[in-house]
Amino acid sequence: MDIIFFIYGLSFFILGVLVLFVRTKESEIFFARKIWLLGIFAILHAFVEWVFLYIYIHPDYKSFLNPLKFILLLLSYLFLFEFSRFIVRESFKEESSKLHFLHTLYAAPVIYIISISSLLTLILIHPSLNDAIAAVRYTYGFFGSLFLGIGLYYYGESLKKIEYVERLKIYFKIPGIAFICYALLAGIAVSPTTYFPGNVINTIWFFETFGVPMQLFRALCAFVITICSIKALQIFSDETHLKMMKSLRQVKRFSSDVSHELKTPLTAMKGEIEVALKEPRSCEEYQKILYSNLEEVDTLQSIVKNLLMLTYIEKASLKNKFTKQNLDDVVLKAIEDLMVVGAQKNISFEILELENVAIIGDEILLKTVFSNLIENAIKYSPYHSTLIISLTHKNDKAIFCIEDEGNGIEEEKLKLVFDRFYRADDSRSKHIKGFGLGLSIVQQIVEVHDGTIRVKNRKPYGLEVKVILPVSE
Template identity: 85%
Template sequence: MEIILFVYGLSFFILGVLVLFVRTKESAIFFARKIWLLGVFAILHAFVEWVFLYMYLYPQYEPLLSPIKFILLLLSYLFLFEFSRFIVRESFKDKRAKLHFLHTLYAAPVIYIISLSSLLTLILIHPSLDDAIAAIRYTYGFFGSLLLGIGLYYYGESLKKSEYVERLKIYFKIPGVAFICYALLAGIAVAPTHYFPGNIINTAWFLDTIGIPVQFFRALCALVITICSIKALQIFSDETHLKMMKSLRQIKRFSSDVSHELKTPLTAMKGEIEVALKEPRTNAEYQKILYSNLEDVDTLQSIVKNLLMLTYIEKESLKSKFTQQNLDDIVLNAIEDLMVVAAQKNSAFEIAALESISIMGDAILLKTVFSNLIENAIKYSPYHATLTISLTQENDKAIFCIEDEGSGIEEEKLKLIFERFYRADDSRSKQIKGFGLGLSIVQQIIEVHDGSITVKNRKPHGLEVKVALPTFQ
């Protein structure tokens, strides 16, 4: 029994130390940012078992140590309960989820009123210390472990697919089952009490029926949870490393992009100024050079603005600022802003459909998407063209579609058009000004909004661009 209690406590102690000292703050996964709660629970619960071990070895100290065990047990299960509350709410926040009611039930004002009321009622009915400890296990221990187990089991399904998520799901499901077992072993099979179910199903009954102390099975659960947590924490560490490497690549790419695109206008400006300074010029000649330099400055401003936009979009904190947006209003505003541009080419807009659709997003970024796509359609279509626009809802997706009457893009080059600074000059007019950043910006904004964009050639000519964005439920 002594070895069982020691291993039981040691398993949780190792889990707690690993969780509290591993760096998970940089992780994009919700679980990693709240896992410190599990670490505090594990450390406190380790001391609970070691206090119990000491009481088992030296019964004469039980009156002194029992209140300490009570306080440590309550605090440990409160941290476990809070962690389970976060996981449950995150796992079932989707309104279409079968267990979505748990998201509402586990809101702090609701669940803590229910749980504290239950705990205090049990303690008032049976005020002895042993019964109070059982009450803690019945409320925060049982429900904290059970709902955490269910939450962990289903939590992996809510994660986006990535190179590490498939492995991570395994290390969520196994401890999920282990926590469900632990809920039954530590939250139901408690020390004998004066009320149901502890007066029938308890540690003494378990030992008489199974022939093995319940603490042995609790220790097994703790070992499984600890081993899987170590594996999951390693994945968090790998994820953070991959994220840092991605950031370094983005910095290098940004530097390369800037030097590549700024070189031409700066060289042109420098050359014109050097020629102008070699000999006296007339006012008309100086004015011509200044106008030329002004065009180059405008070019530089546009490039820098677009590059900064790309950098801004890559910030992950952007999503936290999303609000509910009426997509049809944003599309109409983008069309209205470009009416003058379309009129310059005698182009007309045909709105095939415009449904009222709401999504979660950033209004400025979404307008940037539609403005870029509509402006491109105007640019690459001939004079007197008709541009067909539609906004419809298909299941849980908002579908924006725009069709132009241009010359299209060669099939092998379609997959390249979203790369920074790429321009399909062979198939789309070389005379049209641009820097090849617009579609890269569009794609990144759409990805930030968890959407997708597809481009395909129309027959007999023209291009069709479709954007799919998740609707607000």
């Protein structure tokens, strides 16, 4: 029995050390940024089991060590519960999810009021220390493990479809099942209590019924979770390498594209100036050349402005300057500024809804988002068409939607529209002016505001773009 307690604790201790000492802060995956909570739970829980082991070997110290066991157990399960809360909310945040109600239920003010009330009620009704330990297992241990298991099982489906996610999914599903089993083994089958279910289903009953200690199966669950965590952490390490390689490819492509985009107007200006200097010309001819050069200078300014905007967005301190913004006012300003541009193509604006929504952000950046999206819609819409715009508030999210009546984008190219210098109509086409930076800027601004942007084709034609941002509380 003592070796089982030791291995059980050691499994969790190894898990905790691995999690806490592997650098995952730079990961794009939410799970990796919150996994430190699992690490602290694992280390604390390892000490819980080793305290159990010491009491088992030296029962004389039980009265002294039981309060320590209670404190360590409560703290460990609180960290597990908090980790499960984050995973559940992230896994079921999409409104289309069948279990989306868990996203609302597991909001901190809701779930902690329910769980603390349940724990205190059980402790007040059964105030002994052993019963209090069982109460911790019934509330934070059982529900933390159960819903962490459910959340992990479905978590992979909520991730962006990036190259290492498919490999990660299996290492979420297996621990998910293991945590559900652990919830039953450690959150239901507890040490004997004076009340149900602990007075019927407990560790003694399990041993007498099956002939093996409950802790053996708990240790197996911990072992499975540890192995899968090691594999997942290896993938997170690979992710860092992949990101570096991707960044290098982007830098090369970025340098190439910038060179191309800057070279074109500069070459045109140089050629016109050289031609102009070959022989004397009339005032009107010089004026025409200057106007042409002015257009190229405007092009260069626009490129430089967009590149500076991208650099500004990437600053880590940007969020510190965010303030409360009325999003409906920002959207209206963007529409008003571009109505003249739309009128040149006889494009009308139909505003379906414009709800009063406030978010925390930067007004200039937010206006850039809406201006770029509206301007893009105008560019790619036919003459005498309509842009449909709405701003709604649903489930603590502000949803801006713009729909045009253009030709849309080929399905396989939809995922590329946010790449720098990419243009869906062929990035070198001169029929529609642009540099392929607008949507890249939009995406980065939305992400720095903790939002998401989605693009899809409308039926039978046109494009729909949605920007989803968290509202201010």
